[in-house]
Amino acid sequence: MSTLPVLIVGGGPVGLSASIFLSAFGIRSLLVERHPGTSIVPKARGINARTMEIYRQFGVEAAIRSAGLPPEKSGLIVWTESLAGREIERRVPGRASPRNQGMSPVANCLCAQDDLEPVLRRFAEAQAPAELRFDTEFLSVTQDADGVDAVLLDRRTGVESSVRAQYVIAADGNQSRIRRLVGARMIGPEKIYDSVNMVFNADLRPWTAHRPSALYFVEQPDLRGTFLTINAHDRWGFLIHSLSQYGYTPADFTDERCIAMIRQAVGVPDLPVRMLGLSAWEASAFVADQYRHGRIFLTGDAAHEMPPTGGFGMNTGVQDVHNLSWKLAAVLRGEAGDSLLDTYHAERQPWGTVTTKVALDNCLSMGRTERQAGAKLPRAEFLSEQGLIFGASYDSAAVIPDGTMPEANDSPITQYIPSARPGARAPHVWLWRDGERISTVDLFGPWFTLLTGPEGAGWREAFAGRAVAYTVGRELEDRDGLWLAAYGLAADGAVLVRPDGQVGWRARSGIGDAAGVFDGVFESVMGL
Numbered sequence: 001m002s003t004l005p006v007l008i009v010g011g012g013p014v015g016l017s018a019s020i021f022l023s024a025f026g027i028r029s030l031l032v033e034r035h036p037g038t039s040i041v042p043k044a045r046g047i048n049a050r051t052m053e054i055y056r057q058f059g060v061e062a063a064i065r066s067a068g069l070p071p072e073k074s075g076l077i078v079w080t081e082s083l084a085g086r087e088i089e090r091r092v093p094g095r096a097s098p099r100n101q102g103m104s105p106v107a108n109c110l111c112a113q114d115d116l117e118p119v120l121r122r123f124a125e126a127q128a129p130a131e132l133r134f135d136t137e138f139l140s141v142t143q144d145a146d147g148v149d150a151v152l153l154d155r156r157t158g159v160e161s162s163v164r165a166q167y168v169i170a171a172d173g174n175q176s177r178i179r180r181l182v183g184a185r186m187i188g189p190e191k192i193y194d195s196v197n198m199v200f201n202a203d204l205r206p207w208t209a210h211r212p213s214a215l216y217f218v219e220q221p222d223l224r225g226t227f228l229t230i231n232a233h234d235r236w237g238f239l240i241h242s243l244s245q246y247g248y249t250p251a252d253f254t255d256e257r258c259i260a261m262i263r264q265a266v267g268v269p270d271l272p273v274r275m276l277g278l279s280a281w282e283a284s285a286f287v288a289d290q291y292r293h294g295r296i297f298l299t300g301d302a303a304h305e306m307p308p309t310g311g312f313g314m315n316t317g318v319q320d321v322h323n324l325s326w327k328l329a330a331v332l333r334g335e336a337g338d339s340l341l342d343t344y345h346a347e348r349q350p351w352g353t354v355t356t357k358v359a360l361d362n363c364l365s366m367g368r369t370e371r372q373a374g375a376k377l378p379r380a381e382f383l384s385e386q387g388l389i390f391g392a393s394y395d396s397a398a399v400i401p402d403g404t405m406p407e408a409n410d411s412p413i414t415q416y417i418p419s420a421r422p423g424a425r426a427p428h429v430w431l432w433r434d435g436e437r438i439s440t441v442d443l444f445g446p447w448f449t450l451l452t453g454p455e456g457a458g459w460r461e462a463f464a465g466r467a468v469a470y471t472v473g474r475e476l477e478d479r480d481g482l483w484l485a486a487y488g489l490a491a492d493g494a495v496l497v498r499p500d501g502q503v504g505w506r507a508r509s510g511i512g513d514a515a516g517v518f519d520g521v522f523e524s525v526m527g528l
């Protein structure tokens, strides 16, 4: 039996993204998904700007935008007594403020999961050397020092087979079998509220088109729910939460009852409505204590389950596999030591914990876990979490500190302070190349990138062949004169950006032995 480099279990957004990322690094993978096709449920819809930067890096951004809605069709958040009744409040989410939009060359996108996954599948299948097998269920796994043996079931034929892989990415969602098999301990509250998500056809434009919003909350004494924008025309979701607090169980939601509730929430008793589907789910807010279990890595909802309040679950998962993929590629290509893989847990688990806590605090502030007599609007941080979107900063063996302290930030959830301190996301600055404007963010990936100041020639020579190098002031023009200050560099300084766009190392100014420093930098980041 030949050994496969990577087995990906789960063909949700996280597994499909992992397949695309690994192929871009030339790493062969097999993805198995137990369902015959991609999701038929529009769960996640909000893809934040950081995740869209990542999809842009891999050439998928434009296709996602054409499958989704432009920001101007979903820019607000609205609270009403009913869609046709009194409006309680409307907010422009902080994420949409001009200052925050200026933090990235890329805007967020609203694209429902059942529209997104076919796009990801198309890209994953088009890219050799990936293989995707639907209707294939992962059953069990054992691992030894050299690899992992997994048992798979072909659900069409009922035939079981084994595959041997060097590594497994567990992207098998919130019911993760792998998570149980490896004995991961989940930290945090489980099953904090229950919910049903309806999908239906109805033309809601008369009550929505003049106030385009991603979410329309309905607050009535006996009905609290949320209209979820999908195509902003005739396809919508309606989410009822906290069922048990209102005396419901999912079984109560017959088509007739769903239609009656939708009409009540719109405030139009004879509104034509056609039900398309219903899914029941429970929100938890817990995170695996360990993301790495030998050769098995927990990612996405298998690693962390969070309430959807804030729209972080899928985004965090895609960013998990973005972090993991280049590390697996480096180890599989023999360019890095095994300890680089430990930094996946060291970097992503603390961030998953912070994000899950913010999602939980959002949901508590909205009274999702209790019965409310009247409207309860969320805290101001809700959908203004700019610090969470761009502010992930890692402290691990794959980051070389430069002795500077993190920037003071009195509101780390809502406020992103751009910084090129090692560990942080390399900030967006507009530069010019061959007369065209380009963002620094678009220079990063697929492998390491070295950016030096105009007098950083020594760094360029030292890093030659190991990183794509640019001198700002030579092939890149800094017409606004902002880059050196934004990156905290003198003219002879340099910064090494990892394949995931995070800063791995920074020399704020030049030193004598650039070649000697270079060896130490790579050995350290790569765990050699």
Ligand SMILES: Cc1cc2nc3c(=O)[nH]c(=O)nc-3n(C[C@H](O)[C@H](O)[C@H](O)COP(=O)(O)OP(=O)(O)OC[C@H]3O[C@@H](n4cnc5c(N)ncnc54)[C@H](O)[C@@H]3O)c2cc1C
Binding pocket: 009, 010, 011, 012, 013, 014, 015, 032, 033, 034, 035, 043, 044, 045, 046, 047, 113, 136, 137, 138, 139, 171, 172, 173, 174, 176, 177, 197, 239, 281, 299, 300, 301, 302, 308, 310, 311, 312, 313, 314, 315, 316, 317
């Ligand atoms: C109402 C709602 C709204 C949400 N809104 C947002 C949002 O706006 N933004 C956001 O970022 N997140 C949002 N989320 C969360 C988001 O949906 C999840 O975080 C996301 O789906 C996680 O992706 P995943 O690939 O890790 O898991 P999943 O999407 O659950 O995919 C896991 C896949 O693994 C497969 N699988 C499981 N077990 C096996 C097995 N044994 N063998 C083979 N295949 C297997 C499953 O069939 C499934 O296809 C929302 C969730 C809900 C419920």
